[in-house]
Amino acid sequence: MFPIRDHNPSGRRPYVTHLLIVLNVVIFITYCLGPGSDMMIVRFFMTWGLVPARIAYGDGYWTVLTSMFLHDGWMHLLGNMLFLYIFGDNMEDRMGHVPFLLFYLCTGFAAALAQFVTDPTSMVPMVGASGAIAGILGGYLLLYPKARVDVIFIFIIFFKVFPIPAWITLGVWFALQLFSGATTHIDDGGIAYWAHVGGFVAGLALTLPTFLRLGGPRFWHVTNGTPPNPKAVYPFELTRVPRVVRHKGPWT
Numbered sequence: 043m044f045p046i047r048d049h050n051p052s053g054r055r056p057y058v059t060h061l062l063i064v065l066n067v068v069i070f071i072t073y074c075l076g077p078g079s080d081m082m083i084v085r086f087f088m089t090w091g092l093v094p095a096r097i098a099y100g101d102g103y104w105t106v107l108t109s110m111f112l113h114d115g116w117m118h119l120l121g122n123m124l125f126l127y128i129f130g131d132n133m134e135d136r137m138g139h140v141p142f143l144l145f146y147l148c149t150g151f152a153a154a155l156a157q158f159v160t161d162p163t164s165m166v167p168m169v170g171a172s173g174a175i176a177g178i179l180g181g182y183l184l185l186y187p188k189a190r191v192d193v194i195f196i197f198i199i200f201f202k203v204f205p206i207p208a209w210i211t212l213g214v215w216f217a218l219q220l221f222s223g224a225t226t227h228i229d230d231g232g233i234a235y236w237a238h239v240g241g242f243v244a245g246l247a248l249t250l251p252t253f254l255r256l257g258g259p260r261f262w263h264v265t266n267g268t269p270p271n272p273k274a275v276y277p278f279e280l281t282r283v284p285r286v287v288r289h290k291g292p293w294t
Contacts, residue, residue, distance in 0.1 A: 191211045
């Protein structure tokens with residue numbers, strides 16, 4: 043299951059969100075499709091990705107920033123950019139362009155710190171925008187807990203889209219990160235779950251000033267937890283396939 047869109051149109055063009063998506067894609071293409079071997083990419087990640095043991099030794103502090111723009115494969119990149127595209131525009135709309143960019147970077151730093159604290163001797167390079175995007179999810183949950191999010195469920199050979207409130211979609215996602223972080227190690231699954239948790243919590247905390255500026259709990263009462271704007275309308279409809287009725291009786 044994963045979200046494919048939300049029913050929450052933004053009031054301004056999300057320049058920063060689009061810029062972040064472009065930067066991540068361009069950087070990924072530069073090192074992924076360039077004339078380099080797998081071993082060269084590994085060395086590239088060890089240099090520009092965040093290696094906790096290296097930070098603990100007092101080296102590579104800049105990788106806290108550079109690691110946020112690296113991804114380990116197309117699916118890793120596309121998944122992160124999908125979440126950023128769905129939820130980032132609304133956070134940028136409420137915060138403003140420059141404050142949103144600072145928010146994004148700060149939640150990314152918090153995510154890196156959380157992963158470092160939980161395993162400071164790890165030699166596994168951490169790459170990806172997941173921690174910063176987790177911060178966006180935390181902030182979105184605070185501002186729009188009842189916003190409708192279309193989630194696609196894939197059941198082996200067929201799929202179905204369900205509109206689900208954001209507090210369920212994002213709450214379940216956060217619970218899974220907590221559970222996975224407590225039961226697996228990054229060396230086992232290759233996913234920095236504690237970075238997700240740290241980014242999410244930081245996003246909640248850093249969104250509080252915006253939430254209070256909007257009125258705090260009164261903002262929830264006025265909007266009932268939903269976006270304070272008209273719902274997005276998606277006119278797309280599935281093709282109607284004629285139903286074949288099974289008739290009882292002898293063959294003719």
